[in-house]
Amino acid sequence: MRSLIDIVDFSVEELYGLMDTASDIIAHPERYADACRGKKIATLFFEPSTRTRLSFEAAMLELGGSVIGFSEANSSSAAKGESVADTAKVISCYADIIAMRHPRDGAPFVAAQNASIPVINAGDGGHCHPTQTLADLFTIYREKGRLNDLTVGFCGDLKYGRTVHSLIAALARYTGIRLVLISPKELKLPENIKTEVIAKHGMEYVETSDLEGAMPALDILYMTRIQGERFADKDEFLRLRDTYILTPEKLVTAKQELAILHPLPRVNEISVKVDDDPRACYFKQVSNGKYMRMALILKLLDEAKRNPTRVPLICEDGAKIIRNRMRCSNSRCISMVEQELDQVFKLTEPEKRICRCIYCETKETATEEDLK
Numbered sequence: 001m002r003s004l005i006d007i008v009d010f011s012v013e014e015l016y017g018l019m020d021t022a023s024d025i026i027a028h029p030e031r032y033a034d035a036c037r038g039k040k041i042a043t044l045f046f047e048p049s050t051r052t053r054l055s056f057e058a059a060m061l062e063l064g065g066s067v068i069g070f071s072e073a074n075s076s077s078a079a080k081g082e083s084v085a086d087t088a089k090v091i092s093c094y095a096d097i098i099a100m101r102h103p104r105d106g107a108p109f110v111a112a113q114n115a116s117i118p119v120i121n122a123g124d125g126g127h128c129h130p131t132q133t134l135a136d137l138f139t140i141y142r143e144k145g146r147l148n149d150l151t152v153g154f155c156g157d158l159k160y161g162r163t164v165h166s167l168i169a170a171l172a173r174y175t176g177i178r179l180v181l182i183s184p185k186e187l188k189l190p191e192n193i194k195t196e197v198i199a200k201h202g203m204e205y206v207e208t209s210d211l212e213g214a215m216p217a218l219d220i221l222y223m224t225r226i227q228g229e230r231f232a233d234k235d236e237f238l239r240l241r242d243t244y245i246l247t248p249e250k251l252v253t254a255k256q257e258l259a260i261l262h263p264l265p266r267v268n269e270i271s272v273k274v275d276d277d278p279r280a281c282y283f284k285q286v287s288n289g290k291y292m293r294m295a296l297i298l299k300l301l302d303e304a305k306r307n308p309t310r311v312p313l314i315c316e317d318g319a320k321i322i323r324n325r326m327r328c329s330n331s332r333c334i335s336m337v338e339q340e341l342d343q344v345f346k347l348t349e350p351e352k353r354i355c356r357c358i359y360c361e362t363k364e365t366a367t368e369e370d371l372k
Contacts, residue, residue, distance in 0.1 A: 099131075106359025109313060112310075128169070152218070154183075156183060221261070223270055328359070
């Protein structure tokens, strides 16, 4: 039995397989109308969502299954202090698969460690959002016919944008991807993604604050909103929120075959006047996301049926695992609040004693004593 916590949990071949299934669902929906009859998905949304939650629910209903769950933390026992681990164990008694969104980085990882059914990460804090990445990849593939040899511009909140982090990690496994990272200096892409994803895979990239200057080179423009809920300093958010607003005038120098993507919700970073431009693909993304989630549900339920044993999430791949000798410094990490949760780190750069939190991937430096 497997879960999907990070987009890299699936191989490139598996991603193409999901896209093939999604394409077949689009072409022959009647073949799948009863595929999940008698199955239930639990949508556990501890954070507000429209598209992702309803997309999962529509996906399961269109597969002939049913839906249980909640749409805010106050509607669950989390409001009484129940841990993520206990919630996952309880829901495993009621449902066949879980889709979880949570404001804490790493919460779905903890759920998957404790559930006896598959868990899908529907977005965890500022960490990652793998099913949005499935929608993004499928949209790019349908619009461009390929996932390689593309110049992709990411614009807006690259620091907290979990959809950006997940899509870059996914694109890193394809050849000929060039990145243009467009943001104010305060919202630049985190260094760990530059070093451990972009540099590790030898991807070309440039950083700029000039959207219009970058526009002519782009095959894909991935716009994002400035996320007020991720800012500790609200004055900084107010200063930055209108930094980028895409208008028809700013698209004058863009390629005619440009594809404009956005994970939504949109606030004001794309003018509604752009919606009628044939290059606007963000509402197509919504539809594509439903079909990819249908394909994902089918895959995970099939694997759980064939092999109900949980696949370990802490991979013993030769890297040293450090337990309860260090603490994560990320205030948004699930390890800060989860009851009796082990503090677990993986030693990723032994020569520098650099470790990564297993839940949120925050980088910490171990002492010699920690490594004993």
